[in-house]
Amino acid sequence: MSSQVSSGAGLSPAMMAKDLLVAGILAAAIFGTTLGFKTETAVGGLSLEYKMGLAASSIAIVVVGRLLLWLTLWRKGPGTGSASSVADSVFNGVVSLFEGRTKILGIAALLFALVFPFLPFADRYWIDLAILILTYIMLGWGLNIVVGLAGLLDLGYVAFYAIGAYSYALLAHYFGFSFWMCLPLAGILAAFWGIILGFPVLRLRGDYLAIVTLAFGEIIRVVLLNWYQFTGGPDGLSGIPRPTFFGLPFKRGEGNFADVFGLDYSSIHRIIFLYFLILALALLTNFVTNRLRRLPIGRAWEALREDEIACRSLGLNTTMVKLSAFAIGAMFAGFAGSFFATRQGFISPESFTFIESALILAIVVLGGMGSQVGVVIASIALIGGFEFFREAEQFRMLIFGLAMVVIMVWKPRGLVSTRIPSIFLKEKKAVSSDMVAQGEGH
Amino acid sequence: MAKWDENVLLSVEHLSMRFGGLLAVNDLSFNVGRGDITALIGPNGAGKTTVFNCITGFYKPTEGMITARHEDGQTFLLERMDDFKIPKRAKVARTFQNIRLFGGMTVLENLMVAQHNPLMIASNFTIGGILGLSGFKKAENEAVELAKYWMDKAGLTYRADDAAADLPYGEQRKLEIARAMCTRPKLLCLDEPAAGLNPRESEELNSLLLFIREKENTGILLIEHDMNVVMEISDHVVVLDYGVKISDGTPDEVKNDPKVIAAYLGVDDDEVDEVEHQIEQTAGSQEGA
Amino acid sequence: MEYFLQQLINGITLGSIYGLIAIGYTMVYGIIGMINFAHGDIFMVGSFIALIVITALGITVASGAGVIIAALILVLICAMLISSAYGWTLERLAYRPLRGSFRLAPLITAIGVSIVLQNYIQIAQGARVKPLQPIITGGHTIMKRVDEAGEFVVQISNIQILIIVTTLVLMGIFSLIIAKTSLGRAQRACEQDRKMASLLGINVDRTISTTFVMGAALAAVAGLMFLLYYGVIDFFIGFVAGVKAFTAAVLGGIGSLPGAMLGGLVIGLIETFWSAYFSVEYKDVAAFAMLAIVLIFLPQGLLGKPEVEKV
Structure with a gap:
């Protein structure tokens, strides 16, 4: 066995035993308590239900799993040849397949999106799922402006989504405005709130900005x-x-x-219409964002993410740059919000909790900050994956959280981690993520 | 009267900057002449970068007045302006001691960001740009031309589409200068542009700066430690020590000033009296003149 | 006046709990500049562990003072130790692999961990609220007034005394650790410059792990206090308390231990007074609005060091 070990950090039984012991103790502390004893409400106080078998098997899984890792992937010492490098090579293989064909792929994806509702398998369930994914793609693209391009960490994005949704619901309720009248109004109102909130807080450093935006999101929800x-x-x-x-x-x-169109009435018409509506809204978001990236304002956002002081030394009014990113990002959330309201027909504050903000942020970061394609992939992976585990109702969120952790540890820069320049002289070369700055705060 | 006092581009008058108990700059006055290369030199901690930060608005001076004068007679009181308005209105651009580029953006993009303000107007504050109006296209092409011009002058054309963070140190320094020049400044403030450059790069930098002075009608104010650069290219040298101006004149005058020599080399104890005596004398004679 | 005094006592009690959680945020932020979003959930886990141990020991109000005190000390130790195991494991699995990487990545894993912990406890312990019969009862009357409006009594309960005293003691111990021990010095060194600290022979990874462990242990104390004070917990208490505590940490000046305590008190007081004099519904709005106001006018928080912009 030892002959296979090339480096010094090899497989020594003593080290392994110690590692397994520590893992076992930790697993015992973690699962042995909360999993092993279940508190039950009983007459005259609480009682305990013992689930020692469950706890013991959890601990065993951890220890045996780790032992197997030592014997297989970690043979040359922990960290080498780990599962992530296996996944990496698969991922890179897939990426290289698509590389240089982004344009064709984009058109193919668009065509697929256009014919999707008419495909034979696309029943109401699939179209509903597609609508949901598209909503998150749109929200992701909107937040991407704020977080990915301008580098401002916004943890309260869902507030603008809520403002959009309530704007439509309330305007329709009190004034009888139609959806098409409310859609722009909802966007404008959300952008307006973005400015109101942004004006005082945008001077704050990154993490303070994050907590104030989080607070703002909670305030809106509590008021609602x-x-x-x-x-x-x-x-x-x-x-x-x-x-x-x-x-x-x-x-x-x-x-x-x-x-009017000479069709037989079917409730699916409305669903298909909603599908195309959100598709159009999402494409609008993408179109405008891509356009903005090539305009001075978009370059200013990215420059702000790279170095705020340098921006000011070049005569950029950074407050205005930040505000515009905040307002435009908020506007798209407002559009998406009014779509959400009209789709559901019912809204309550429960739809606009912090977890939504976190989910949208996770889509942006997992996709790769600033990458439009990344948002699409991450939305399909997260929302689609979430649906996939529909059967395991109880464990759905648990798996979802675990997936967030695992993907992030595997690819900290997100799935699509290169930056495409907004303008080029001779050749468009992607910029490696190592060079792209992280934005506010550090 | 020296020539920089006749055609003044920037005048610093009675500038003081206090950080808590530390008086970093003390009652400093000097002029920067139009079309001159003015060097601000002094030992480490003399307050040079503080003066720069006051001129470019990153610090608000405790006391004093900083005036920029354009050829058309417009004057700007820099100490009263927001930092971002100084490059925008008063046309004073700067570089940084620790290079501050937009590392994840390409060389060309860096130069385009520098032209943000005119392009913003040309894009009708984004609205015209989104709609793709031709006025913006034209302005953008002009901006690219200006960027190409400065890439050419800085010898960076072959790296136009590379990320700024990917460039070697010397080219990053030059890119920062090119980026500042893309704001079409009247005064360019350079904070140690030659630091860390090898002799060949230093030579290239000198010719770039001389070119800027000759062809662009841009005044240059630079902080520099490399005396070869200072003596070779500057028209006017101001020497700071402990936040106080100790000498002001042509490179030759400054080179032979005993106070400068004392500040740079240090002096023996018995020489201190002598130097102090000399300082008093010169101070007296200056007042007399 | 009496009403005010009573609210003051309540506010300080609540503020102490927030302060204990806030210390965990502030220490972790100070040392690695990361918002440990899952910290609130460690607090929640801590209170569940305390609940399990209390139920297992079977202590009730009838157990007698000596037994209760001994049992509670045991509960406290168990909760601190086991929560520390949680804190250490999380740091190891979810944060350490991302050290020195992209700044937002650990924030996302932290949110992921928070989701995992909440749902894990929900699955393991059930979604329903867990009521605990009061264990520590009684109190002391500080002031009594009888007039035509009726009788008004200002009381401080034993549990409130316990919470405030425990907080003060722990606060003192931890300040001492940070100020006097080599561990504290290593922590402060890592805060200033992690690379330099490691070059000087400080085991940076271990120091950071210890910071997480300390934060988790304090959160567990807060969890026990919360359980004893309110008598009701569920899997979701971590989120609200966590956000409030983080608000407190920022308010007090992030990275500062006394600041976290002060911030906790301020948030606790604002919440209590707002509920008492205005409306209970909007108490969170008041706390968050206060945060925004303080940050806008005093960006470094109440006790934080002002940051000089380096050009």
Whole structure:
């Protein structure tokens, strides 16, 4: 055995035994307590239910698993030849397949997205899932402007999503405005709130900005929850008008969508329409963002992420640069929010918790900060993966959290980690992520 | 009267900067002449970078007045302006002692960011740009031309599409100067541009600076430790020590000033009296003149 | 006046709990500049472990003072040790591999860990709230007033005394550790310059692990206090308390131990007074708004060192 070990950090039984012992003790502390004893509410106080078998097997899995790792992947010492390098080579293989064909791939993906609802397998479930994924893609792209391009850490992005949703619901409820009138209004209102919030806090350093935006998100949610007369409080708002096909409602009967187009009425029409609506909104977000990246404002965002002081030395008003990123990012969240409201027909503060902000941020970071394609991949992986575990209802969030940790440890820079320059003289060369700065704070 | 006092580009008057108990700059006055290369020299900790930070608005001076004068007669009181307005309005650009480039952006992108303000106007504050109006296209092409011009002058054309962080040190220094020049400044402030350069690179830097002075009508104010660079290219040298100006004149005058020699080399105890005596005398004679 | 005094006592008690959690945030942030989002959930885990041990020992209010005190010390030690194991493992698995990497990466793993812990406890212990019969009862009347409006009594309960005293003692011990021991020196050195510290022979990884362990242990104490004070816990208490405690850490000046304590007190007091005099519903809004106001006018927090912008 020892002949196979090339370096000094080899497989010594003593070291291994010590490692396994430590792992066992830790596993015992972690699983032996919270898993081994379950507190049950009983008459006259709490009682304990013993689940020693479960705890013991968890501990055994940890120890045996680690032993197997030592015997297989860690033979040449821990850290070498680990699972991540296996995954890396697979990943790199997949990437090299697509490299240089991004344009064709983009068009193919777009075409697929356009025909998707008409494909034979695409029933209501699939289209609903696609709508959900597209909503997160749109939100991811919106937040990407703030976090990925401008490098401002925003943990309260969901607040603008909520503002968009409530704007539409309330405007429709109190003034009877239609969806198409509310959509721009919701975006403007969200952007306006972005500016209101941004103005005082954008002077703060990165992590302070993060906590204040988080606080802002919570404030909005608490207000929505408690302002009962206006927002319906925890009961939320229901009966939000469904979107119409430019004035033609998706209903049975004469003068409605199906009738005008000579189709048989089917509830799937509305779903397909919603699908194309969010697809169009997401594509708009992508188009505008890509356009902005090539404009002075977009370059200023990226320059801000790279070095704020240098920006100021070149005459850039960094407050305005930050505010514009914040406002435009918020605007897209506002659009997405009003779409969410019209799709659900019902909204309540429960849909706008911190976990949503975290999820959108995770999509941006996992995808690779600043990368539009990365957001798409991460949304499909996270939201799709989340759906995949629908059966394991109870364990869904647990697996989801674990996946976040594992992917991040595996690829800290995100899945797509190169930056494409916004302008080039001769040749467009991708910039390696090692050179791209991380934004505010450090 | 020296020529830099006749055609003044920047005048610093009675500038003081206090950090808590430390008086980093004490009642400093000097002029930077239009079309001159002015060197600000002094031992480490003399307050040179502080003066720079006051001129470029990163610090607000405790006392004093800093005035930039354009050829058309416009004057700007720099100590009252926001830092980002100084390059924008008063046309004073700067580089940094520790290079501050946009590392993840390409050389060309760095130079485009420097032209943010004119391009912002040309893009009708983004609205025209999003709609793809032709006015913006034209302005952008002009901006690329200016960037190409400065890449050519700095010898960076062949690296145009590489990330700034990927360049070797010497080229990063030159890129920073090129980037500052893309703001079309009237005064360029360089904080130790030759630091860390090898002799060949240093030579290239000198010719770049001389070119800027000759062809661009841009005044240069530089902090430098490398006396070869200072003596070779500057028209006017200001010497600081402990935040106080100890000498001000042509390179030859400064080179032979005993106070400068004392500040740089240190002096024996018995020489101190002599030097102090000389300082008093010169101070007296200056007042008399 | 009496009402005010009573609220003051309540506010200080709540603030002490926030302060204990905030110390964990502030120490970790100080040393590796990272928002350990999962810290609030370590607090939650700590209170669950305390609940399990208390139930296992079967102590009730009828057990007698001596038994209760001995049992609670045992509970405290168990909760601190086991929570430390959690803290150490998390650091090892989720944060250490990302050391020196992209700044946002550990923040995302921290959020991931937070989700994992919440759902793990939800699965392992059930989603329903866990009520605990009060163990420490009784209190002391500080002030009593009888007038035409009725009788008003200002009371400080034994549990409040316990919380405040424990907090003060732990605060003192930990300040001493940071100020006087070689571990504290190593921590401060790592805070200043991690690379230099490692060149000088400080085991940086171990120092950081110890910081996590210390933070987790204090969070477990806070968890026990919370359990004893409110008597109800569930898997979600970590999030709200965590956000408030982080707010407290930032408010006090992140990286500063006394700052965390002060910030905790301020947040606790604001929350209590706001609930008492204005509305309970908006107490979180008041605390967060206070945070925003302080940060805007005093960006380094109450006791933090002002940062000089280096050009």
